Amino acid sequence: xxxxxxxxxxxxxxxxxxxxxxxxxxxxxxxxxxxxxxxxxxxxxxxxxxxxxxxxxxxxxxxxxxxxxxxxxxxxxxxxxxxxxxxxxxxxxxxxxxxxxxxxxxxxxxxxxxxxxxxxxxxxxxxxxxxxxxxxxxxxxxxxxxxxxxxxxxxxxxxxxxxxxxxxxxxxxxxxxxxxxxxxxxxxxxxxxxxxxxxxxxxxxxxxxxxxxxxxxxxxxxxxxxxxxxxxxxxxxxxxxxxxxxxxxxxxxxxxxxxxxxxxxxxxxxxxxxxxxxxxxxxxxxxxxxxxxxxxxxxxxxxxxxxxxxxxxxxxxxxxxxxxxxxxxxxxxxxxxxxxxxxxxxxxxxxxxxxxxxxxxxxxxxxxxxxxxxxxxxxxxxxxxxxxxxxxxxxxxxxxxxxxxxxxxxxxxxxxxxxxxxxxxxxxxxxxxxxxxxxxxxxxxxxxxxxxxxxxxxxxxxxxxxxxxxxxxxxxxxxxxxxxxxxxxxxxxxxxxxxxxxxxxxxxxxxxxxxxxxxxxxxxxxxxxxxxxxxxxxxxxxxxxxxxxxxxxxxxxxxxxxxxxxxxxxxxxxxxxxxxxxxxxxxxxxxxxxxxxxxxxxxxxxxxxxxxxxxxxxxxxxxxxxxxxxxxxxxxxxxxxxxxxxx
Ligand code: ADP
Ligand code: ADP
Ligand code: MG
Numbered sequence: 001x002x003x004x005x006x007x008x009x010x011x012x013x014x015x016x017x018x019x020x021x022x023x024x025x026x027x028x029x030x031x032x033x034x035x036x037x038x039x040x041x042x043x044x045x046x047x048x049x050x051x052x053x054x055x056x057x058x059x060x061x062x063x064x065x066x067x068x069x070x071x072x073x074x075x076x077x078x079x080x081x082x083x084x085x086x087x088x089x090x091x092x093x094x095x096x097x098x099x100x101x102x103x104x105x106x107x108x109x110x111x112x113x114x115x116x117x118x119x120x121x122x123x124x125x126x127x128x129x130x131x132x133x134x135x136x137x138x139x140x141x142x143x144x145x146x147x148x149x150x151x152x153x154x155x156x157x158x159x160x161x162x163x164x165x166x167x168x169x170x171x172x173x174x175x176x177x178x179x180x181x182x183x184x185x186x187x188x189x190x191x192x193x194x195x196x197x198x199x200x201x202x203x204x205x206x207x208x209x210x211x212x213x214x215x216x217x218x219x220x221x222x223x224x225x226x227x228x229x230x231x232x233x234x235x236x237x238x239x240x241x242x243x244x245x246x247x248x249x250x251x252x253x254x255x256x257x258x259x260x261x262x263x264x265x266x267x268x269x270x271x272x273x274x275x276x277x278x279x280x281x282x283x284x285x286x287x288x289x290x291x292x293x294x295x296x297x298x299x300x301x302x303x304x305x306x307x308x309x310x311x312x313x314x315x316x317x318x319x320x321x322x323x324x325x326x327x328x329x330x331x332x333x334x335x336x337x338x339x340x341x342x343x344x345x346x347x348x349x350x351x352x353x354x355x356x357x358x359x360x361x362x363x364x365x366x367x368x369x370x371x372x373x374x375x376x377x378x379x380x381x382x383x384x385x386x387x388x389x390x391x392x393x394x395x396x397x398x399x400x401x402x403x404x405x406x407x408x409x410x411x412x413x414x415x416x417x418x419x420x421x422x423x424x425x426x427x428x429x430x431x432x433x434x435x436x437x438x439x440x441x442x443x444x445x446x447x448x449x450x451x452x453x454x455x456x457x458x459x460x461x462x463x464x465x466x467x468x469x470x471x472x473x474x475x476x477x478x479x480x481x482x483x484x485x486x487x488x489x490x491x492x493x494x495x496x497x498x499x500x501x502x503x504x505x506x507x508x509x510x511x512x513x514x515x516x517x518x519x520x521x522x523x524x525x526x527x528x529x530x531x532x533x534x535x536x537x538x539x540x541x542x543x544x545x546x547x548x549x550x551x552x553x554x555x556x557x558x559x560x561x562x563x564x565x566x567x568x569x570x571x572x573x574x575x576x577x578x579x580x581x582x583x584x585x586x587x588x589x590x591x592x593x594x595x596x597x598x599x600x601x602x603x604x605x606x607x608x609x610x611x612x613x614x615x616x617x618x619x620x621x622x623x624x625x626x627x628x629x630x631x632x633x634x635x636x637x638x639x640x641x642x643x644x645x646x647x
Contacts (some may be wrong), residue, residue: 001024001025001026001317001318001321002026002075002076002077002101002317002320002321003026003027003074003076004026004027004028004029004046004073004074004075004076005021005026005027005028005029005075005076005077005078005079005103005317006028006029006030006031006066006069006070006073006075006077006078006079007021007028007029007030007031007041007045007078007079007081008031008060008066008078008079008080008081008084008085009041009060009079009080009081009082009083009084009086010031010032010033010036010039010041010060010081010373010384011039011041011373011374011384011385011387012371012372012373012387012389012390013081013082013083013297013299013373014030014041014045014081014373015040015041015044015371015372015373016313016371017079017081017313018030018041018044018045019044020311020313020314020317021313021317022044023314024314024317026317027046027047028044028045028046028047029045029046029047029048029049029069029070029073029075030042030044030045030047030048030049031048031049031050031051031059031060031066031069032048032049032050032051032059033050033051033052033053033054033055033056033058033059033060033383034050034052034053034054034059035054035381035383035384036054037050038378039373039374039378040372040373040374040375040378041373047073049069049072049073051065051066051069052065054381054383055383056084056383056384060084060085061084061085063085063088063090063091063094063095064094066078066085067094067095067098067100070095070098070100071098071100075100076100076101077100077101077102077103077317077320077321078095078100078101078102078103079103079104079313079316079317080102080103080104080296081296081297082296082297082298082299083385086104086295086296086297087110087114087294087295087296088110089107089108089110089111089114090107092104092105092106092107092110093107101320101321102320103269103316103317103320104268104269104270104295104296104316104320105215105265105267105268105269105271105295106217106266106268108265108266109265109266109267109268109295110295112265113265113292113293113294113295114161114295115160115161115196116135116158116159116160116161116162116198116291116292117135117136117160117196117198118160119290119292119293120133120135120198120290121135122264122265123261123264123290125264126260126261126264127257127260128257128260128261128264128290129257129286129288129289129290130289130290131200131201131203131276131289131290131291132151132200132201132289133147133151133155133198133199133200133201134147134148134150134151134198134199134200135160135198135200139195139196139197141178141181144157144177144181144197144199145174145177145178145181147199148171148174148177148199149174151199151200151201152201153171153172153173153174153202154170154171154172154173154202154204155170155171155177155199155200155201155202156168156169156170156171156199156200156201156202157169157171157180157181157184157197157198157199158184158197158198158199158200159184159185159187159188159191159192159194159195159196159197160194160196160197160198161188161192161193161194161196162188162191162192163192164234164235165233165234165235166187166188166191166192167184167185167187167188167191167192167197168184168234169181169183169184170202171202181197184197185197203276203277203278203289204278204280205278205279205280205439205441206229206276206277206278206279206439206440206441207227207229207243207276207277207278207279207283207438207439207440208227208228208229208231208236208274208275208276208277208291208440209225209226209227209228209229209243209246209254209275209277209288210225210226210228210272210273210274210275210298211224211225211226211254211255211257211258211272211273211275212224212225212226212270212271212272212298212301212304212312213258213259213261213262213267213270213271213272213273214262214269214270214271214312214315214319214325215262215263215266215267215268215269215271215319215325216268216319216323216324216325217266217267217268218263218266219263219324219325220259220262220263220267220325221259221325221327221328221329221332222255222258222259222329222332223304223308223310223312223332224241224242224251224255224304224307224308224332224334225241225242225243225246225251225254225255226239226240226241226242226243226300226303226304227239227240227241227242227243227244227438228300229279229438229439229440229442230427230433230438230442230443231440231443232352232443232444234440236299236300236342237341237342237424237427237443238339238340238341238342238405238424238427238428238433239300239303239339239340240303240337240338240339240340240398240401241303241304241306241307241334241337241338242307242334242337243283244398244436244437244438245282245283245436246283247283247285249285250283250284250285250288253285253288254275254288257273257275257288257290258273261273261290261293267295268319268320269316269319269320270296270297270298270301270312270315270316271293271294271295271296272293272294272298273290273293274290274291274292274293274294275288275289275290275291276288276289276291277289279439297312297313297316299342299390300340300390302338302340302369302371302390302392303338303339303340303392304338306336306338306369306392306393306394307334307335307336307337307338307394308332308333308334308335309335310326310327310332314326336394336395336396336397336400336401337394337395337396337397337398337400337401337402338392338393338394338395338401339392339393339401339402339404339405340390340391340392341390341391341405341409341424341427341428342387342390342424343387343388343389343390343391343412343414343419343420343421343424344386344387344388344419344420345357345380345386345387345388345417345418345419346386346418346419346420347418348418348420348422348423348451349451349453352420354382354386355380355386355417355418355419356379356380356381356382356386356417357379357380357416357417357418358377358378358379358380358416358417359374359375359376359377359378359379359380359388359414359415359416359417360376360377360415360416360542360543361376361413361414361415361416361540361542361547362374362375362376362378362388362413362414362415362416363411363412363413363414364389364391364408364411364412365407365408365411365412367393367404367407367408367411368391368392368393368404368405368408369391369392369393369394370389370390370391370392370412371389371390371392372388372389372390373387374388374389380417386417388414388417388419389412391405391408391409391412393405393408398436399434402428402434405428406425406428406429406551409421409424409425409428409551410425410549410550410551411549412549413538413540413547413549413553414553415540415542415545415547415555416542418555419553421553422453422552422553422554423450423451425551425552425553426449426450426451427443427450430442430446430450432446453552453554454552456495456500456554456556458516458517458519458521458533459521459532459533459535459537460537460539460548460554461493461500461502461514461516462502462504462514462516462521462523462532463523463529463530463532463537463539463548464491464493464502464539464546464548464556465491465493465502465504465512465514465516465523466504466512466514466523466525466530466539467530467539467540467541467546468491468493468504468541468546468558468580468605469489469491469504469506469512469580469605470541470582470605471506471510471511471512471523471525471530472525472530472539472540472541486505486506486507486513487505487506487630487632488503488504488505488632489503489504489505489580489632489633490502490503490580490632490633490634491503491504491558491579491580491633492558492559493546493556493557493558493559494556494557494558494559495554495556495557499559500516500556502514502515502516503515504580507522510524510525510526511523511524511525521533529549537550538550541558544557544558545557545558546558558579572615573621573639573640573641573642573643574636574637574638574639574640575600575601575612575614575615575636575637575638575639575640576633576634576635576636576637577603577612577631577632577633577634577635577637578603578610578612578633579603579605579610579633580605580630580631580632580633581603581604581605581610581630581631582603582604582605582628582629582630582631583601583602583603583604583625583626583627583628583629583630583631583637584602584603584604584609584627585601585602585627586600586601586623586625586626586627586638587599587600587601587602588600588620588623588638589620589623590620590621590622590623591619591620592619592620593617593618593619593620594614594617594618594619594620595614595617596614596615596616596617597613597614598613598614599611599612599613600612600613600614600637600638601625601637601638603631612637612638614640616640616643618640618641618643619640619641620638620639620640620641621639621640621641621642622638622639623637623638623639624636624637624638624639625637
């Protein structure tokens with residue numbers, strides 16, 4: 001076994017590889033870009049080497065710099081993770097030429113599978129079923145249109161060098177073919193520097209079922225299938241293993257086809273053979289076709305680990321170090337069912353746009369495996385994939401594993417960036433998905449209901465108000481409490497464009513009553529969040545926003561009370577508290593002469609300090625509060641002397 005390996009990647013996959021290496025006694029070297037100097041993978045590794053600027057081409061894609069780092073640190077092997085250099089055969093050649101081991105397949109195996117057209121031809125020869133289509137060299141538009149006609153519509157145009165769903169167009173009718181061809185070629189040229197395409201039959205009600213394979217360069221085994229049919233724009237969203245409805249007969253047929261594919265190219269290490277499956281009439285052993293092979297560890301590998309008990313990264317290291325396959329086919333079996341959900345920083349209402357932000361708060365439940373490359377305080381930067389974590393659950397049955405996923409998502413808390421958490425939660429409650437009746441179009445068909453935000457409940461609004469005044473006990477448990485009777489404070493919150501005006505009064509330590517419209521709610525702060533109307537609601541106020549966690553997480557904005565104050569008029573004689581808060585400091589006393597904009601009082605609210613300033617020049621008549629006082633919104637704080645009329 002190696003003494004030391006270098007991990008040529010970042011984020012969750014680098015962290016995940018480091019954990020297994022450490023458990024095997026193998027030391028690790030991380031590499032990092034300028035943007036990742038403080039990243040988790042750097043902290044977890046035994047050693048870390050800076051390799052360049054934040055753009056991937058200046059760091060994580062610089063094979064020469066990475067190989068030099070391995071040689072200088074005495075690492076014997078390089079693990080590429082996924083993405084970046086993982087499927088680059090020239091990098092594999094360079095690693096080998098430097099006398100190092102590439103933890104993955106040979107350059108020739110990667111080349112054989114690198115282009116979809118050549119891979120399909122090879123698989124056809126090896127007796128693996130391939131989607132009917134045209135994979136030839138003639139790229140003339142008229143020829144391709146003729147091929148489409150012969151295949152029969154609908155057809156799919158695919159970039160031969162494609163990946164990540166790019167350069168792919170579904171064409172339903174001959175009239176649309178030329179436009180689709182042009183845009184697919186344009187996208188392929190930009191993304192992959194290769195505009196060649198293939199045309200294939202579009203399978204209706206398609207399911208994406210892939211088989212995990214593992215080879216030692218000569219022999220290969222399969223570790224069963226994963227169903228990745230829950231996709232949005234050809235990108236996987238939730239994956240599971242085994243596939244719902246899979247029969248022993250079809251599993252054997254798919255497994256044998258995948259192993260044939262791996263053996264045909266002398267595959268070494270972990271790989272995935274992706275198949276498209278016709279799900280229109282149940283799963284049939286003659287209804288699956290080879291799509292492509294991913295010659296690397298896959299993002300969704302943990303679901304296979306969960307049902308087989310195999311640590312795939314451990315296997316990768318053992319086989320790369322020269323051991324044979326750790327288990328034979330007959331020693332492998334499936335236990336239970338597993339799901340993985342990909343948690344991303346993305347703006348779902350804005351059309352799933354990637355989002356950025358500093359994660360001011362991050363919590364994963366310990367009821368799920370959470371593979372993450374970030375911690376609270378870290379930034380989701382625009383430089384890399386905005387994945388925050390993968391949540392993986394396992395159970396004795398599909399229903400149990402899915403329930404666990406639903407609960408794990410509801411118990412996950414993220415603040416500081418918008419996420420797809422609510423969307424993932426909605427998916428776990430989708431009736432068709434629950435019953436295992438899914439295909440790759442499920443999300444698109446139900447996108448409206450899956451992304452609809454339910455109305456906020458009175459309980460949620462009451463808890464949000466309690467957060468705003470700091471009732472979570474993080475500051476003073478008696479904040480806002482008055483022995484002379486409840487002081488009512490106004491709190492205004494924005495949910496998108498909807499304003500909610502609430503009133504709250506502290507009634508004791510960590511207790512308050514809140515009026516929401518005509519309803520009144522008693523809120524108690526406790527260990528699990530806030531208890532209201534017989535249920536727990538978890539929430540936090542962070543930097544001017546209230547984050548409601550749970551099954552349908554939401555972010556509410558606090559209406560900026562300072563802007564309301566300004567609307568009261570610049571000539572006002574009284575300075576009022578614009579929001580409920582704690583008086584932290586008073587800078588003036590009766591008789592002081594102040595200029596316009598002079599600092600008068602500092603008020604702490606929403607865990608931020610707000611400085612209240614004089615709206616005009618004048619003389620202070622009276623200071624009505626002292627530092628340490630808890631004040632309601634609208635409380636007079638400082639009185640200016642009346643302005644003398646000129647002349
Ligand atoms: P899967 O999800 O099936 O493992 P993906 O196609 O989604 O495969 O790719 C896995 C990861 O690799 C993703 O994080 C993606 O961002 C990254 N990736 C895919 N293609 C490339 C590429 N050409 N260059 C860099 N990263 C890539
Ligand atoms: P990529 O390299 O971008 O991952 P794939 O060939 O693996 O490209 O296809 C990506 C996705 O597109 C699949 O997971 C599936 O949802 C859909 N797809 C691909 N081929 C077909 C087909 N022939 N019929 C229907 N859907 C397909
Ligand atoms: Mg694919």
